[in-house]
Amino acid sequence: MATEPATEFEFGDPAVLAAHDPRDSVAGLGPWRLALRRLRRNRVALAFGGLFVLIVAVCLAAPLWADHVAHTDPFQNHLTETIVVDGQPQDVVAPDGVPIGPTWQGRFFLGADGNGRDIAVRLLYGGRTSLLIGAGAALVTILMSIVVGTLAGYFRGWVDTVISRVLDIIWAFPPLLLGIALGTALSLGGLKVGPIEIQGDSRLIPILIIALVYVPYMARPLRGQVLALREKEFVEAARAQGAGPAQIMFSEILPNLASTIVVFFPLMVANAIILEAALSFLGAGVRPPNPSWGTILGEGIERIVTAPHQTIVPGLMLVLTVLSLNVFGDGVRDAFDPRAKVRLGR
Amino acid sequence: MARFVVRRLLAMIAVLFAISVVTFAIFNVIPNSDPAQRLAGRNQTPGQLEAIRRQWGFDQPVYVQYFRTMEKILTGDVVSYSNQIDVDREILQDIPRTFSLAIGAAIMWMSFAVAIGLYTAVKAGRLADRVLTVLALVGISMPVFWVGALMNYYLGFKWKIFPNGGYVPLTQDPLDWAYHLILPWTALSLLFIGVYSRVLRSNVLDTINDDYVRTARAKGLSERRVMLRHVLRNSLIPIVTLWGLDFAAVIGGGAILTETVFDLQGVGQYAAESVSQLDIPPVLTIVMFAAFFVVALNTIVDILYAALDPRIRLT
Numbered sequence: 001m002a003t004e005p006a007t008e009f010e011f012g013d014p015a016v017l018a019a020h021d022p023r024d025s026v027a028g029l030g031p032w033r034l035a036l037r038r039l040r041r042n043r044v045a046l047a048f049g050g051l052f053v054l055i056v057a058v059c060l061a062a063p064l065w066a067d068h069v070a071h072t073d074p075f076q077n078h079l080t081e082t083i084v085v086d087g088q089p090q091d092v093v094a095p096d097g098v099p100i101g102p103t104w105q106g107r108f109f110l111g112a113d114g115n116g117r118d119i120a121v122r123l124l125y126g127g128r129t130s131l132l133i134g135a136g137a138a139l140v141t142i143l144m145s146i147v148v149g150t151l152a153g154y155f156r157g158w159v160d161t162v163i164s165r166v167l168d169i170i171w172a173f174p175p176l177l178l179g180i181a182l183g184t185a186l187s188l189g190g191l192k193v194g195p196i197e198i199q200g201d202s203r204l205i206p207i208l209i210i211a212l213v214y215v216p217y218m219a220r221p222l223r224g225q226v227l228a229l230r231e232k233e234f235v236e237a238a239r240a241q242g243a244g245p246a247q248i249m250f251s252e253i254l255p256n257l258a259s260t261i262v263v264f265f266p267l268m269v270a271n272a273i274i275l276e277a278a279l280s281f282l283g284a285g286v287r288p289p290n291p292s293w294g295t296i297l298g299e300g301i302e303r304i305v306t307a308p309h310q311t312i313v314p315g316l317m318l319v320l321t322v323l324s325l326n327v328f329g330d331g332v333r334d335a336f337d338p339r340a341k342v343r344l345g346r
Numbered sequence: 347m348a349r350f351v352v353r354r355l356l357a358m359i360a361v362l363f364a365i366s367v368v369t370f371a372i373f374n375v376i377p378n379s380d381p382a383q384r385l386a387g388r389n390q391t392p393g394q395l396e397a398i399r400r401q402w403g404f405d406q407p408v409y410v411q412y413f414r415t416m417e418k419i420l421t422g423d424v425v426s427y428s429n430q431i432d433v434d435r436e437i438l439q440d441i442p443r444t445f446s447l448a449i450g451a452a453i454m455w456m457s458f459a460v461a462i463g464l465y466t467a468v469k470a471g472r473l474a475d476r477v478l479t480v481l482a483l484v485g486i487s488m489p490v491f492w493v494g495a496l497m498n499y500y501l502g503f504k505w506k507i508f509p510n511g512g513y514v515p516l517t518q519d520p521l522d523w524a525y526h527l528i529l530p531w532t533a534l535s536l537l538f539i540g541v542y543s544r545v546l547r548s549n550v551l552d553t554i555n556d557d558y559v560r561t562a563r564a565k566g567l568s569e570r571r572v573m574l575r576h577v578l579r580n581s582l583i584p585i586v587t588l589w590g591l592d593f594a595a596v597i598g599g600g601a602i603l604t605e606t607v608f609d610l611q612g613v614g615q616y617a618a619e620s621v622s623q624l625d626i627p628p629v630l631t632i633v634m635f636a637a638f639f640v641v642a643l644n645t646i647v648d649i650l651y652a653a654l655d656p657r658i659r660l661t
Contacts, residue, residue: 165360165361165364168361169361169364169365169368172361172362172365172637172640172641172644173365173368173633173637174595174600174633174636174637174640175595176600176602176603177602177617177621177632177633177636180602180617180618180621181369181372181373181621181629181633182372184621184622184624185372185373185624270487274487274489277489277492278489278490278491278603281489281491281603282602282603282606282618282622283622284621284622297489297491297492301491301492301495301607304495304496304499305499305503308499311492311495311496311499312496315488315489315492315496318489318492319484319487319488319489319492322487322488323483323484323487326483326486326487327483330483
């Protein structure tokens with residue numbers, strides 16, 4: 001995702017003054033309140049934010065749907081069963097291997113897959129996995145980037161050199177290729193670091209891989225910001241009062257990175273969800289039979305000729321989720337940086 | 347300037363070396379991936395295994411294995427573990443396909459992005475702008491392999507408007523070549539059209555109020571000439587940089603998904619297949635080539651930038 005170059009506010013620039021909304025300059029409101037106020041006025045962003053919350057809620061309710069409506073779980077095969085649709089019995093999976101399409105009723109609402117599993121149920125459980133991996137990876141990326149970017153920017157010198165070169169190396173790998181390589185390697189053998197042992201089919205593996213791949217994209221801008229912040233007067237003042245590096249980094253610099261982090265988060269989750277889907281599609285992410293939108297899509301694309309619904313439905317779900325995050329994330333960015341001109345209406 | 351160039355080139359070699367070590371390490375720390383097992387096949391005897399280990403050098407320390415493998419990659423006689431085919435020959439066979447895909451897609455996304463970006467900037471705030479901006483976001487939000495699979499199924503297989511996958515060499519029949527590649531180009535371009543048109547739109551809106559644009563208008567140039575010659579030209583600079591980098595990224599990896607979905611048999615697909623078989627030599631070779639491409643284009647862009655814009659400090 002391309003990020004906008006930081007633009008500096010220039011006094012006297014007529015374009016800036018003209019674009020400046022007089023309602024924004026109410027005295028006595030902090031930048032956070034102003035941003036929140038601008039976000040509240042952006043109806044499109046709010047609507048898509050609501051859509052995302054709705055998707056999350058629906059996925060969290062997966063067990064309810066599975067137990068009380070569909071009466072199955074995401075792993076159960078119904079290969080040999082028949083189901084009554086519009087008063088007529090139909091095979092869940094026909095003798096020639098073609099699964100049933102959407103029935104629009106409780107059982108097999110969105111049809112079955114090649115193993116006779118309920119797609120709607122798998123989709124909901126898969127959504128939990130995909131959303132968890134997306135949010136988890138974004139969170140880990142941000143945490144790692146904060147640590148790495150702050151250390152590099154604050155200490156400069158050899159710390160910065162080492163960190164920046166390591167980031168360069170990760171950055172020079174094509175992200176997808178690095179993801180596949182790590183995914184294949186770790187899902188076979190799991191990960192052992194000292195006493196911590198992660199199984200190969202754990203969801204932590206894709207989270208860590210995606211997080212690692214995206215670290216340079218976030219750590220670099222943060223490092224740049226810290227480099228600028230450490231020269232500011234308030235850092236100087238803290239140092240003069242006897243604050244040590246740790247205290248300065250935590251209580252002086254970190255709060256000033258908060259708005260950047262907030263702006264990055266939704267966009268990072270969106271990218272992580274897409275990368276999870278791509279890795280799972282290539283067999284290097286979530287391991288089947290565990291459902292995730294990527295694995296369901298992968299299984300669907302393999303049999304797209306006989307059962308296109310198995311590709312269309314999970315894909316639409318994925319696109320809606322990522323789209324809602326992107327639009328909402330755009331709104332958040334606009335709210336914090338009103339000069340950014342890429343926006344969805346007013 | 348010369349010192350700057352030399353320094354950048356040295357840094358580039360260092361990064362490439364590090365990448366080769368990391369890739370080699372990733373595949374050597376995997377348990378259950380003993381390549382001798384795979385070379386020996388199903389009906390193996392312990393004696394055979396030992397012989398293969400000795401013959402391929404798997405009994406050597408890891409660093410010796412690393413240098414042996416790198417030596418083979420650089421001299422061009424790497425052989426795949428899984429089917430013992432010469433990796434370079436395979437890659438050479440695949441490269442025209444990957445380049446056809448990447449170059450065509452790059453031209454496609456650039457032209458569409460410039461047209462859409464300029465149009466939405468001129469119509470900023472109007473209905474057309476809003477609709478296209480939403481569409482751009484939709485394009486950014488769709489996974490390449492999903493769009494590709496749907497296109498391939500509906501346009502290629504079901505309605506038979508386009509060929510259902512496959513590749514025809516350019517030298518054999520240029521028209522058929524393009525006809526076979528239209529769907530993969532479109533699928534790969536959608537994401538970039540979304541990103542680029544948005545960046546261009548905001549760049550144009552930034553430049554449109556600059557002094558020199560006002561001067562151009564004041565001296566009586568036509569609106570068309572002002573937009574194309576003065577605004578667009580200056581708004582394109584950051585986009586062209588991005589273009590170079592993304593082109594390298596597509597060659598080095600983004601093409602994997604498109605090639606797999608459309609079964610183009612390019613380098614990306616070869617990489618994906620080799621990774622899933624834990625076949626180290628081709629993976630290592632492809633990653634080296636891809637990383638070389640990314641790093642080299644990065645370096646060239648840096649050097650060009652420094653040469654073109656004297657305001658950029660040489661560090």
